[in-house]
Amino acid sequence: MRKKNSTNAVNEQFLFQVCELNSALAMISGRWKSQIVYSISQGNNRFHLLKKELPHISEQVLGRQLKELEKHAIIIKKEIPGTVPIGIEYILTGKGKDLVPILKTLCDWGKSYAEARKITI
Amino acid sequence: MRKKNSTNAVNEQFLFQVCELNSALAMISGRWKSQIVYSISQGNNRFHLLKKELPHISEQVLGRQLKELEKHAIIIKKEIPGTVPIGIEYILTGKGKDLVPILKTLCDWGKSYAEARKITI
DNA sequence: ACAATAACGAACAAAATTGTGAGTGACTTA
DNA sequence: TAAGTCACTCACAATTTTGTTCGTTATTGT
Numbered sequence: 001m002r003k004k005n006s007t008n009a010v011n012e013q014f015l016f017q018v019c020e021l022n023s024a025l026a027m028i029s030g031r032w033k034s035q036i037v038y039s040i041s042q043g044n045n046r047f048h049l050l051k052k053e054l055p056h057i058s059e060q061v062l063g064r065q066l067k068e069l070e071k072h073a074i075i076i077k078k079e080i081p082g083t084v085p086i087g088i089e090y091i092l093t094g095k096g097k098d099l100v101p102i103l104k105t106l107c108d109w110g111k112s113y114a115e116a117r118k119i120t121i
Numbered sequence: 122m123r124k125k126n127s128t129n130a131v132n133e134q135f136l137f138q139v140c141e142l143n144s145a146l147a148m149i150s151g152r153w154k155s156q157i158v159y160s161i162s163q164g165n166n167r168f169h170l171l172k173k174e175l176p177h178i179s180e181q182v183l184g185r186q187l188k189e190l191e192k193h194a195i196i197i198k199k200e201i202p203g204t205v206p207i208g209i210e211y212i213l214t215g216k217g218k219d220l221v222p223i224l225k226t227l228c229d230w231g232k233s234y235a236e237a238r239k240i241t242i
Numbered sequence: 243a244c245a246a247t248a249a250c251g252a253a254c255a256a257a258a259t260t261g262t263g264a265g266t267g268a269c270t271t272a
Numbered sequence: 273t274a275a276g277t278c279a280c281t282c283a284c285a286a287t288t289t290t291g292t293t294c295g296t297t298a299t300t301g302t
Contacts, residue, residue, distance in 0.1 A: 020231030029150035110141030
């Protein structure tokens with residue numbers, strides 16, 4: 001759990017208040033998180049589908065990351081009516097949908113410089 | 122230091138190989154890092170200027186984060202000729218410069234949804 | 243003479259994130 | 273009748289990240 005008055009927590013809050021950039025990054029920078037968002041946007045919107053997409057993730061970690069994405073209102077959980085036991089779907093919110101093209105841009109940025117050995121100014 | 126074969130490290134590598142997005146995020150998601158990049162882009166390109174901009178950072182942590190940004194070829198160090206003792210300037214590489222507008226977009230994304238209490242789909 | 247500045251490095255400690263083991267409950271399929 | 277699926281939760285352990293203490297070197301300001 002987070003300590004309330006650790007230097008770490010205080011510094012985090014300071015950065016959040018300097019610029020929204022820092023809170024934005026905090027929301028998406030956990031392990032697996034942006035990959036989960038991307039997978040959901042591609043239609044892998046069920047717990048078991050995400051498990052298949054990310055074979056190394058444990059169910060416990062997957063559950064935790066989904067919960068955090070939900071906390072930040074990037075995804076919402078929706079029960080699929082008429083399923084027994086009740087199935088759960090994950091849906092991107094408006095916020096989540098707006099995030100996807102930004103992740104795409106970041107991905108392209110990563111790709112353009114992945115091979116580049118020579119540093120340019 | 123990083124362990125080579127921890128599940129954590131193996132999972133990180135797996136994600137890197139799934140998509141460059143994950144390596145991109147790993148490069149910029151450390152505490153202070155993107156704020157440092159932004160500050161340098163605004164002209165705060167000296168160690169002591171960054172210290173002033175980020176009053177809560179310790180010099181040791183600043184040094185460490187600068188070194189990592191350098192490792193990922195986002196910034197480079199440059200000696201300022203004619204200064205005694207030799208002054209150091211931090212300069213964004215092409216990669217670093219390309220990153221700035223992406224950070225700006227992320228910042229805007231954060232801002233648009235910062236106030237939003239209501240979740241939209 | 244004494245403090246302060248610029249720009250760090252190494253080693254260690256604190257805190258945070260990530261992964262693991264065990265267990266849930268109502269199904270469906272073999 | 274047994275094993276498997278779906279969608280998780282809880283507490284704890286391993287790992288990683290972040291912050292702290294101490295020290296450096298040369299030079300300028302008071």
